[in-house]
Amino acid sequence: MDKTIEKGSKMENEFDYYLPFPIIGSSTPTLIVNPDSDLDVDLDLEMPYPLNEISLIEFEFRTPYPKKPNMVDYLVHGGWGIVSEKIYQALSPLNVKGIQLIPATIANPKNKDIYDHYYFLHIYNYLECLDTEKSVYTKDVLDMVEMIQKIILDEKVLSKIPLEDRLVFRLGELFCQAIF
Numbered sequence: 753m754d755k756t757i758e759k760g761s762k763m764e765n766e767f768d769y770y771l772p773f774p775i776i777g778s779s780t781p782t783l784i785v786n787p788d789s790d791l792d793v794d795l796d797l798e799m800p801y802p803l804n805e806i807s808l809i810e811f812e813f814r815t816p817y818p819k820k821p822n823m824v825d826y827l828v829h830g831g832w833g834i835v836s837e838k839i840y841q842a843l844s845p846l847n848v849k850g851i852q853l854i855p856a857t858i859a860n861p862k863n864k865d866i867y868d869h870y871y872f873l874h875i876y877n878y879l880e881c882l883d884t885e886k887s888v889y890t891k892d893v894l895d896m897v898e899m900i901q902k903i904i905l906d907e908k909v910l911s912k913i914p915l916e917d918r919l920v921f922r923l924g925e926l927f928c929q930a931i932f
Contacts, residue, residue: 766915767905767907767910769905771903772826772833773826774824774826774827774828774833775822775824775826777822778818779818779819779820779821779822780818780821780822780824780827781813781814781817781818781821781822781823781827781858781860782813782814782827782828782829783811783812783813783814783827783828783829783834783858784811784812784813784814784829785809785810785811785812785829786810786811786812786859787812788810789809789810799876800876800877800878801876802852802874802876803852803854803874803876806854807854807855808854808855808856808857809854809855809856809857809872810856810857810859811829811834811856811857811858811859811870811872812858812859812860812861813858813859813860813861813862817860817861817862821860821865823836823858823867824836825838825839826839827858827870829872832872832873832874833872833873834856834858834870834871834872834873835853835870835871835873836869836870836871837869837870837871839871839873840853840869840871843873846919848919848920849877849916849917849919850875850876850877850917850920850921851873851874851875851876851877851920852872852873852874852876853871853872853873853874854871854872854874855870855871855872856870856871856872857870858870875920875921875922877917877918877920877921877922878921878922878923878924879909879910879913879918879921879922879923879924880909880923880924880925881905881906881909881910881913881918881921881923881924882897882900882903882904882905882906882923882925883904883905883906883907886902886904887900887902887903887904888900888901888902889901889902896925897923897925897926900923900926903923
């Protein structure tokens with residue numbers, strides 16, 4: 753993205769959204785919360801409110817450990833993003849509503865290397881805006897959205913929400929699953 757969005761400016765199409773995906777390869781690590789951590793982070797990471805009691809989250813590589821880790825700008829723990837300093841520097845000054853950038857470290861248990869300057873991207877802004885007529889998805893036994901193959905957002909729903917309140921969000925249709 754080479755365009756800078758200045759405060760007060762309007763995007764070309766305010767209904768264009770980006771869905772981040774990690775680079776997946778044999779050298780890109782996937783992450784787990786450090787099992788020696790005292791935090792019950794796995795439960796808290798899914799909550800729709802700020803995590804003010806957490807000042808640092810410790811992650812480590814999930815097996816199989818990559819031989820030469822490719823420490824990219826967007827890594828994942830399950831469906832949750834861990835971003836580099838580069839992305840932090842881009843997001844932090846924007847003061848986006850409904851997100852927190854919580855400092856994180858990433859350890860390689862194989863050789864004990866520690867990677868600092870990463871941040872857990874906690875998105876607690878959930879919006880129910882899936883266009884259920886145009887999207888392609890499956891439901892679980894409880895009739896909740898389980899997996900989405902094609903996402904189409906409902907522009908009528910989104911148009912009722914001020915742009916600054918929907919710059920970054922998670923689909924609310926998926927949240928109910930997270931709390932079971």
